[in-house]
Amino acid sequence: MKKIEVDTLIEGGHSMMNSVVIDTAKELSGAHFVVKLDELLKERGVTQKQLAEMTGMRVGTISEMVNGKGTTINKTQLFSIMAALKVTRLSDLYEVVxxxxxxxxxxxxxxxxxxxxxxxxxxxxxxxxxxxxxxxxSLD
Incomplete structure (x- = not known):
């Protein structure tokens, strides 16, 4: 399980993101984005390479997802992983705490x-x- 502070994600977010989005996301300062994919793979006895082969995704993409890298989450890729690993809830892969x-x-x-x-x-x-x-x- 990898916990990433929301502030860290915001800092590393897309440089073209508008300030209202960023300021609103900062309302969750102190929260964590939790990546559970590594634990799920261990639990299932599946390697990142095997998951990539099962889903048709690149190993590098799986690795980025497991390590919480990147700034976006592709819903189709999530569905593919959920189908491959027979996961019924998104919160089995990712969670915000x-x-x-x-x-x-x-x-x-x-x-x-x-x-x-x-x-x-x-x-x-x-x-x-x-x-x-x-x-x-402005409010002033």
């Missing part, structure tokens, strides 16, 4: 959003900030 306090806050906001059927104040504030930034305006 939030710090406990952030997880609790997000669950509370989600429940508020669902139960009251209106956007929580924290989300409204982020939305407003992002719309203003995207339009070239």
């Amino acid at each position: 939030l710090p406990e306090e952030m997880r609790k806050e997000y669950l509370m906001l989600k429940d508020e959003w669902v139960n009251e059927r209106k956007m929580p104040l924290a989300v409204k504030e982020m939305y407003k900030k992002n719309v203003l930034k995207a339009s070239g305006l």
Whole structure:
């Protein structure tokens, strides 16, 4: 299992990514992107080379996925790996783990959003900030 800090992923992300996307992703600062593919291969007794042969993908691509390299995840490749390894949930391959306090806050906001059927104040504030930034305006 490989844990990669969200901040590290953002820093190494696509250079053409707009600042609103980056700033919104930074809301998850402290979270980790967890790559479980290496453990899954060990559990199944399958090498990266064998998985590449099973899926038609390059060994280098499998290696990048196992090591959490690259900036994008190709959904078709994920489906291919899921089919080859008979995986039923995406979370068996990858997972995002939030710090406990952030997880609790997000669950509370989600429940508020669902139960009251209106956007929580924290989300409204982020939305407003992002719309203003995207339009070239500022909050000041």
